[in-house]
Amino acid sequence: MLAELTIRQLRNISALSLSPSLGINLLLGENGAGKTSILEAIHLLALGRSFRTRSLKQLIQFEQQHLQIISKTVDHKTPIGLQYGLTSGLEIRLNNAPLKKLSDLASQLPLQFIPANCHQFFEQGPKYRRQLLDWGLFHVEPSFNFHWQAYKKVVQQRNSAIRQHKKTDEIQLWDAHLVSHGDEISKQRIKRLEHLLAEFKIIFPRLCPSHKNSVFSLKYRSGWPKDSSLKDTIAATIERDKQLGYTRSGSHAADWSFKVDDYEPNEVFSRGQQKLFFIALCMAQIKTTQQGNIKSILLIDDISSELDASHQEIILNELANLSVQTFITSTDNSLADIAKNNADFTTFHVKQGQLL
Ligand SMILES: Nc1ncnc2c1ncn2[C@@H]1O[C@H](COP(=O)(O)OP(=O)(O)O)[C@@H](O)[C@H]1O
Ligand SMILES: [Mg+2]
Secondary structure, three states: OEEEEEEEEEOOEEEEEEOOOOOEEEEEOOOOOOHHHHHHHHHHHHHOOOOOOOOHHHHEOOOOOEEEEEEEEOOOOOEEEEEEEOOOEEEEEEOOEEOOOHHHHHHHOOEEEEOOOHHHHHOOOHHHHHHHHHHHHHHHOOOHHHHHHHHHHHHHHHHHHHHOOOOHHHHHHHHHHHHHHHHHHHHHHHHHHHHHHHHHHHHHHHHOHHHOOOOEEEEEEOOOOOOOOHHHHHHHOHHHHHHHOOOOOOHHHOEEEEEEOOEOHHHHOOHHHHHHHHHHHHHHHHHHHOEOOEOEEEEEOOOOOOOOHHHHHHHHHHHHOOOEEEEEEEOOOOHHHHHHOOOOEEEEEEEOOEEO
């Protein structure tokens, strides 16, 4: 969790210092004030990328050469610094030593981001659902990353053999590794989803009391046909893969959802309810990834969109019971009233890239 945060020359923020609380930080202000930019800075610091753009150049304040984000972890006061320059690129320092890999930073700062349009989660492609699932596995299952990196590499090599029109037995050299890592990934994902669903079932009805009697169930697609094993599928589909030019079946094609009374969430829920669904999912992630003293950071952009005042209040109170450092943006000043009487909340008013 972050103790102090200084942002320089990022979007409309020239220089801003913020001492966040360990609980819930509300960032309130008008459109264009710089609220989302503060979340973007924290996201960039934790993950080395933005949620708004692939090109970090866009984040550098107009007419400037570089941006800078500096913070400290709460527990050990470890300094974390990030600089991105037009010519120097991305430089990250942890405890004053340069970091080689961005993933080192992700394991230091487990972070989840809830975008304003998160209600679209169950309509978007499977990639986003796999990412959410694998985020949790990355943080709780020490061997997951090893299997996933190895698996991705094998698929790449197999695909490259296919594209080079290698002989079938040369393509199939990769299959045993693909299957062993793929089976392990699938096993870990199912276990993780069951764990997640167990927490979700408790949290969601609290956020959405109108569904307290609903039945939630896991739908999991492994990435190959249900009635077959990965080994048999890969062996049986080699001709199809050669025609397609890539390996279609496998853990890279997995998908999942939590059904509500046997329906997909987006088939029965309003946008607001879908947003509550996604938020409950993220809360379940937090509950199930808390181990030892590893705490996570949660960013919620524009909490007020799609949600009425009473549901926003339920979410805020629910978050206060979780051990997670939260940053929430909203244009709705009435949230400050909820925060006023609760020690877990700290309110910041943002205007023209500065704190009031
Ligand atoms: N590279 C940049 N340099 C300066 N200002 C920028 C840059 N990129 C975006 N902006 C401006 O920064 C402001 C803050 O945007 P944002 O953080 O999205 O506001 P909010 O979330 O408070 O509505 C916007 O007015 C936007 O036009
Ligand atoms: Mg915004």
